Amino acid sequence: MEKPSNQTSLAEILEITxxxxxxxxxxxxxxxxxxxxxxxxxITNIVVKQKELNKCPDRxxxxxLTSPWLGYPLMLLLLGFIFWxxxxxxxxxxxxxxxxxxxxESQLTGLFMRFHAPHWLYGLLILGIYxxxxxxxxxxxxxxxxxxxxxxxxxxxxxxxxxxFNVDRLFKKVGAxxxxxxxxxxGFGCNAAGITACRIIESPRERLIAILTNNFVPCNGRFPTxxxxxxxxxxxxxxxxxxxxxxTAVVVGLILLGxxxxxxxxxxxxxTILRGIPSSFTMELPSYRKPQIGKILIRSLLxxxxxxxxxxxxxxxxxxxxxxxxxxIHIGDTSIVTHIGQFLNPLGHAVGLDGFILLAFILGFPANxxxxxxxxxxxxxxxxxxELKSLTAMRDLFVQHGWTWLTALxxxxxxxxxxPCGTALWxxxxxxxxxxxxxxxFLMPTAIAFSVCFITTQIIRLLR
Numbered sequence: 001m002e003k004p005s006n007q008t009s010l011a012e013i014l015e016i017t018x019x020x021x022x023x024x025x026x027x028x029x030x031x032x033x034x035x036x037x038x039x040x041x042x043i044t045n046i047v048v049k050q051k052e053l054n055k056c057p058d059r060x061x062x063x064x065l066t067s068p069w070l071g072y073p074l075m076l077l078l079l080g081f082i083f084w085x086x087x088x089x090x091x092x093x094x095x096x097x098x099x100x101x102x103x104x105e106s107q108l109t110g111l112f113m114r115f116h117a118p119h120w121l122y123g124l125l126i127l128g129i130y131x132x133x134x135x136x137x138x139x140x141x142x143x144x145x146x147x148x149x150x151x152x153x154x155x156x157x158x159x160x161x162x163x164x165f166n167v168d169r170l171f172k173k174v175g176a177x178x179x180x181x182x183x184x185x186x187g188f189g190c191n192a193a194g195i196t197a198c199r200i201i202e203s204p205r206e207r208l209i210a211i212l213t214n215n216f217v218p219c220n221g222r223f224p225t226x227x228x229x230x231x232x233x234x235x236x237x238x239x240x241x242x243x244x245x246x247x248t249a250v251v252v253g254l255i256l257l258g259x260x261x262x263x264x265x266x267x268x269x270x271x272t273i274l275r276g277i278p279s280s281f282t283m284e285l286p287s288y289r290k291p292q293i294g295k296i297l298i299r300s301l302l303x304x305x306x307x308x309x310x311x312x313x314x315x316x317x318x319x320x321x322x323x324x325x326x327x328x329i330h331i332g333d334t335s336i337v338t339h340i341g342q343f344l345n346p347l348g349h350a351v352g353l354d355g356f357i358l359l360a361f362i363l364g365f366p367a368n369x370x371x372x373x374x375x376x377x378x379x380x381x382x383x384x385x386x387e388l389k390s391l392t393a394m395r396d397l398f399v400q401h402g403w404t405w406l407t408a409l410x411x412x413x414x415x416x417x418x419x420p421c422g423t424a425l426w427x428x429x430x431x432x433x434x435x436x437x438x439x440x441x442f443l444m445p446t447a448i449a450f451s452v453c454f455i456t457t458q459i460i461r462l463l464r
Contacts, residue, residue, distance in 0.1 A: 062162070062285065071166045078159075079185060080252075082150045086189070086220070090142035098138035105130060123328060124321050132320025132370060133313060139369040140190075140309055143220035147189035148300040156291040165285065172278045174263050175270025177206035184210075184262060187217040191420055192427040193307075199431070203279045208437065209266050211428055215420045215445050216262040218255065221368030225415045226251050228372065232395040233408035254416050261417065261448065315422040319366035326363070327377060337378055351450055352410035352457035354402070361414065366422040371415070406460050410453045417449035 064070055105126060112122045154160050160182055168178025179201050187194030194214040201207040218226060230247040270276065326336045337359065344355030356378040364371035376394070379401050398407075419442045420428065429438045 057288075061288065065159070065162050066165055066285075071162075075163055075166055078154075082147065082154075085150065086143050086147040089146050090220070093142035093145075094138050097141060098134065101134040101138060105134065120328075123324055128322075128324030129317050129320040132316050132323065132367075135373060136313065136316045136367045136369050137309070139224060140221060140367075141305070143223070144189050144193075144305040144309065145301065147220065148193070148305050149296055151186065151189065152296045152300040153291055156289070156296055158286045158288045161285055170263070171266070174267035175274075175276070175278050176209050176263075176266040177201050177203060177279060180206070180210040180213075180266070183214060184217050184259070187214045187219060189220060191215055191217070191219045191424040195424060195427045195431055205274050205276045206279060208432065209269050209274055211431060212269060212437070212441050212444065213262045213265045215424060215441070216258045216265065216417060218258060218416055219368065219421075219424075221421065222415050223251075224369065225372055226254060226412050228394065229408045229412050232392070232398075233403075233405050250412075254412060258416050265444070265448070315366040315426065316370070319363070319370070319422075323363050323370075323374060323377075341378055350457070351414070351453035352406055352460075353414065353453065354407075356401075357407075357411055357414075361418055364421075365419070368415070368421050406457065410457060413453050413456065414449045417445055417452060419443075419446045419449075 065074060108126055108130065109122070112126065154163075163181055163185070164178045167181040171178050171180050180198075182200065183194045183197045185194075186197045191214050194217070195211050198207050198210040198214070201210055227247070230250040234247055234250045270278070326340075329336050331339060341355040341359045344358045346355075348354040348356075348358045356375060359378060360371050360375035363374050376397065379397055419425075425438055425442060428441045429435065432438065
C-alpha cells in the first residue's frame, strides 16, 4: 500500500537533486569566469606597476649595482676605496694622537723623577702599561673612527643589503650564509666588531662558521705590519718609481688570499664539524634612503669604535706590564725574553722566521699593534718597547738579524693568518658562550698560519 508513496518520494528526490546540480553548475561556471577576470586584472596591475618600477631611480640603480657583470667590480671598487681611505686617512691622526700621548708620557716621567719613584715602578707603569696603551690607542682609534662611519654610511644608504645579495650565491656554495660577507667586511676595521656583527645571521651553524673564519681578514691592527714590510722589503726590491705600486699590490694580494682562505675554511667547516644545508634568506631590498649623519656618527663612534677600543685597552694594559717584566728580569746575564727567543729559534727557522718573531706574536697576543714594537725591543735588547724613527732604520735592523724578502713574506703571511688577538678571542667567548669553540678559533688559524709559512718556505728553498 505504501509503494506508490515511495515512488513519489523518490521522484521528488531526483527532481530536487537535478535542480541542485543545475544550480551548482551555474555557480561553478560563474565562479570560473569571475576568477579569470580577477586574474586578468591582477596581471594588468602587475604589468602597470612593473613599468612604473622600471622608471623608478631605485630600480635603475639596482640594475647596475646587482648586475652579474657590474655588481662585483663596483662592490670591490667601493669597498677598496673605503679601505684605502681608512689607511691613508688614519696616518696623520695617528701621528697627532701618538705625539699627544707620548707628550703626556714625558710629563709623567718628570713627575716620577720629582717624587723619586723606584725605577721598577716607573718601568712597570710608564714604560710597560702606559706605553703599550698609547700605541694601541694611537694605532687603533683613527682607522676605526674612519672605517666604522663609512661602513655605517653604506648600511644607512641601503647598499649593504645589495652586497649580501651579490655574494649570497658564492657563500652558499661553500655552505655559509650570504650575510657573512657583511661580517667579513666589518673585520677589516676590527675582527672583534666583525665577530659581534655575526648576530645578524639567524642560523646558529652558519653564525659559528662566520665567527670562526672572521680572523682571516686583516684588521687595522695588522695593517701597520703588512704595509711596513711590503714597503721596505717588497717595494724596495724594485725601482723606486714603482715601489709604492708593488707594495700596494702585495698588500691587496694578501687581502685576497685572506678572503680565499675564508671561503675555503667555511667550506671545510660546513663539510665536517659544522655540516648542514645552507639556509636561504629572503631579502627584500630596501629603498635607498638619505643617510642620517648624526645618528651614523653616534652609532658608529659610540656603539662600535669606543666599545671595541675599550675591550682592547682592558686586554693591552696587563700585557704591557708583562712584556716589560720579561724584558727586564734576567736569568744569569740574559733576559727572559732572550731565553725564550733562543728556545723558539728551531721552530721559527722551519717556517722561515726566527724565535724572536714567534715570541713577538706570542707577546703581542693582547693586541696586534704591538707586534713590531716588541720585535724591535727583542732585537735591540732595550728593555722597553720602542719604534724606530724611519722604515730604512727598521730595514737595516732586520737585515742585520738575517732577514731576507722570504722572512718578510712569511711574517706577513703569519700576521695575516695567525690566531686572533685577545680582544677577538674574548668576543668569540662572549658570542658563542663556549670554551670549545673559542679554543678552536685559536688553534685552527694557528695551524693554517704555520702550514702556509712552512709550505712557502720549503718551496722557495727548493727553487733556490
